[in-house]
Amino acid sequence: MKKTTTLLLILLASTVGFSQEGEKPDNTGDNFSLEGALALFKKSNSLEEFEKLLNEENNNVNNLDLNDDNDIDYIIVDDIREGDIHAIVLSTYIDDKEKQDIAIIGIEKTGNESATLQIEGDADLYVENTFIEPNEVVESSTGGKGGPSISEITTKQVIVNVWFWPSVRFLYAPTYVVWHSPWRWGFYPKWWRPWRPYKYHVFYNRCSPHRVHYHSVPARRVVVAHKIYAPRRNHSNLVIHNNRRTTVVKSNNRKTTVVTKNKRGEVKAVRVKKSNPNRVRTSGGRR
Template sequence: MRKIILSLFTVFSLNFLLAQEENTTENIGDNFSLEGALAMFKSANTLEEFEKAINEENNSINNLDLNDDGSIDYIMVDDIKEGDTHVLVLSTYLNEKEKQDIATIGIEKTGNESAQLQIIGDEDLYGKDVFVEPVDLVEAVKEGKGPSIPEFETKPMLVNVWLWPCVRFIYAPTYIVWRSPYRWGYYPRGWKPWKPIKVIVFKTRCATHRTFYHRTPNHRIVLARKIYTPRRNHGTIVVKNRRGTTVVHKNRRGKTTVIKTRTRGRR
């Protein structure tokens, strides 16, 4: 009887740990789809539409609860413009005073009718140097030696985003730099936060976006980072991952203070 009880307890414990593993992640940024954000940006006509789209529950872009209050955080969009470079900052308020950046979309005009962009996840949430960009997949002849039947391979090709409606919008002569009108406790009429879902379910829902938007080790929008870096927002973040739960605070000088750490399996 004791062996049966012990076996049942072991099975229950393993199932519990597996369930916990499914709902944890190496980086808390896995709860916000960078690829999905670019998909919403491509289809939006204005930055106001873009902000609305990434905060729409049915679009499965946002599953963040950085202040750990049990409700999804509202993501705001603000534009920083210098010359022909735009930096769209996606951020959220953790409380009345603290603001945390989620990601930035750097856009640079490269010609009269050409522009390129990348979205970069904030290193507090995603780790260092996480870049995502739109790509087209094209077939090219695979190089070989000697005469033979040509073989084809699929290669990614960078996308000229000039014809995206929102890109044309921000480069229009009449464009007024966009600043989100919302803040802590003041949100769009009709918007209601929802409860976060399991990470594995969220990642499945937004997986389709990864077909047209790929992660890359190459940082192409260099000027955008120089413009943005001195204006980056840091806050108190509740980090939940496979290593445990940590509350981290960073001040504007970059100093990091660990306020509380709880290792998994301990109380």
């Protein structure tokens, strides 16, 4: 009887542990749908409207709580423009000083009525080189070998021309003024009410429709947009971690605590390092 009870307790503990582990995404950024962000960007008539849509709960795009206060983070949208190149930066404040970028939408004009774009997840939150772009497949049919009654259908991914998206036309309008979000830590629009983050598997299912029309690609296509953005990237010195196998770093004015976890999320080592008082912070903070 004791053996049976012990076995049941072990099985129960294993089940609970597996369930808790399954509630966490492999990468922190998985709690923000890059595909969903592009879907909202496509239908937005301005960057102000785009920011509003990102921060509405029923759009199923944002499930981030980077500062672990059990409230969803407000997503801020800013535009960096150089000539015909735009880098639309999505970011959030971790506190009143620290700001963390989540992703950028790079847009490059390729002709009089053509433009291309990608969204790239920030390397602090996503697997390095995470690129998402509109998905469009062209089918072609040819006469089959061995007779006219058999045909071969081939498919090919094509680069989508986004010039006619309302949001893109807005950016390239002669009257466009570069957009910077007016909101910051502690100052948010009156209509916004943060909600509690969903369990990851719930959020994953809720944002699944976005993945139909947008897909991952292996390489950066909007190279110039990334170059103009890179020197202005915001990176937080607070709690940021890529996945359950990655080191988690917490910093304050006096010390830095480095917690190393294994694949199952179990703590392997804790080290406390004294911070260098002469160190100058060059990232984060307000624009």
